[in-house]
Amino acid sequence: MIPYLDLHKINDPYQEPFLNRLEGFFKKSRYILGEELSSFEKKFAAYCGVNHCLGVGNGLEALTLIFNAYKILGKLKDGDEVLVPANTYIASILSIINAGLKPVLVETNFSNYNLTFDAVQGAMTQSVKAILMVHLYGQVTDAERIVNFAKEYGLLLIEDAAQAHGAVFGNKKAGAIGNAAGFSFYPGKNLGCLGDGGAVTTDDHDLANCISALRNYGSEMKYHNIYKGINSRLDDIQAIFLSLKLPDLDFDNEKRRGIAKKYLKEIINPKVMLPAYDGTENHVFHLFVVRTEDREAFQLFLLERGIQTLVHYPIAPHKQQAFSEYASLELPVTELIHEQVVSLPLYPMMTNEQIEKVIAVVNEY
Numbered sequence: 001m002i003p004y005l006d007l008h009k010i011n012d013p014y015q016e017p018f019l020n021r022l023e024g025f026f027k028k029s030r031y032i033l034g035e036e037l038s039s040f041e042k043k044f045a046a047y048c049g050v051n052h053c054l055g056v057g058n059g060l061e062a063l064t065l066i067f068n069a070y071k072i073l074g075k076l077k078d079g080d081e082v083l084v085p086a087n088t089y090i091a092s093i094l095s096i097i098n099a100g101l102k103p104v105l106v107e108t109n110f111s112n113y114n115l116t117f118d119a120v121q122g123a124m125t126q127s128v129k130a131i132l133m134v135h136l137y138g139q140v141t142d143a144e145r146i147v148n149f150a151k152e153y154g155l156l157l158i159e160d161a162a163q164a165h166g167a168v169f170g171n172k173k174a175g176a177i178g179n180a181a182g183f184s185f186y187p188g189k190n191l192g193c194l195g196d197g198g199a200v201t202t203d204d205h206d207l208a209n210c211i212s213a214l215r216n217y218g219s220e221m222k223y224h225n226i227y228k229g230i231n232s233r234l235d236d237i238q239a240i241f242l243s244l245k246l247p248d249l250d251f252d253n254e255k256r257r258g259i260a261k262k263y264l265k266e267i268i269n270p271k272v273m274l275p276a277y278d279g280t281e282n283h284v285f286h287l288f289v290v291r292t293e294d295r296e297a298f299q300l301f302l303l304e305r306g307i308q309t310l311v312h313y314p315i316a317p318h319k320q321q322a323f324s325e326y327a328s329l330e331l332p333v334t335e336l337i338h339e340q341v342v343s344l345p346l347y348p349m350m351t352n353e354q355i356e357k358v359i360a361v362v363n364e365y
């Protein structure tokens with residue numbers, strides 16, 4: 001069986017160095033907001049090319065904290081509208097709602113599944129104060145025009161970079177494109193830890209200070225609470241693991257791109273629609289998502305031949321029971337995408353044999 005994702009293969013090389021580091025960790029007995037976290041924060045900020053990184057509990061809270069902090073800083077207020085692609089993981093939209101803001105779901109497109117400048121422009125109104133751009137499946141698209149648009153209209157531009165660690169657009173990495181970005185280190189992400197984890201990256205000094213307090217009960221100094229904060233901190237033990245993996249991220253992403261390029265070149269089947277990719281580093285292929293009309297039949301065909309696939313995602317956010325208030329929205333592109341998408345196996349440790357087999361079976365379908 002070719003698994004959709006083999007976390008064993010991804011994490012096993014780090015087991016021994018990690019266990020070695022744990023000996024020292026036990027001796028120090030500083031488990032939260034300690035040196036290991038601040039050391040990783042410095043490294044990840046440098047990697048993304050920003051001044052600040054704050055480790056938080058997970059990707060959803062990274063984004064929610066950004067919105068809440070901008071409210072505290074007076075740049076957003078209750079009920080302000082935020083443009084967000086309708087085609088995204090539900091966490092993007094929840095982060096806006098959880099911060100007391102109003103998501104405006106923007107239709108996407110079949111070529112890169114992301115926000116486009118035209119769609120952003122078309123959805124713009126006086127009530128919109130921010131854009132949450134999602135680098136879905138690991139691809140940063142149309143960033144230059146969206147950045148300029150946000151500047152022109154005085155909008156905050158936030159990145160949901162949960163799938164795009166290491167993606168580069170022009171001369172900027174994901175995480176350094178907007179005013180701030182939220183990352184997830186969920187195990188299956190391109191940079192994943194051994195549990196939940198997340199981070200905010202930003203060049204905004206005030207935002208960083210605010211989130212630094214907000215993630216820790218709103219406290220800058222122990223027992224002095226200046227905001228109504230939450231408890232959302234990246235554990236030092238996860239920071240150790242992430243520090244071991246970070247140096248290999250670019251290499252792993254390059255491998256992912258290599259596999260994707262091979263898929264794009266060698267999968268030739270009119271029943272299988274391939275993703276758009278310009279061959280640059282703007283895509284880190286967190287997922288390799290194809291579309292096909294009869295998804296169930298396609299998945300079964302592959303499964304019967306030993307290839308596991310997943311669907312990201314089967315139900316559009318506005319069709320989720322939790323979002324019944326959006327059920328009447330008409331977003332036909334987003335809906336069709338959710339009906340047709342399938343993610344093929346893709347992870348850095350795939351063998352050539354596995355890659356070839358996926359290609360052969362998909363072509364046979």
Ligand SMILES: *Cc1c(COP(=O)(O)O)cnc(C)c1O
Nearest residue numbers: 058059060089091092162184186
């Ligand atoms: C994974 C993910 C999140 C949420 O991250 P968690 O760490 O699971 O909370 C947010 N947005 C996108 C696009 C994601 O893929």
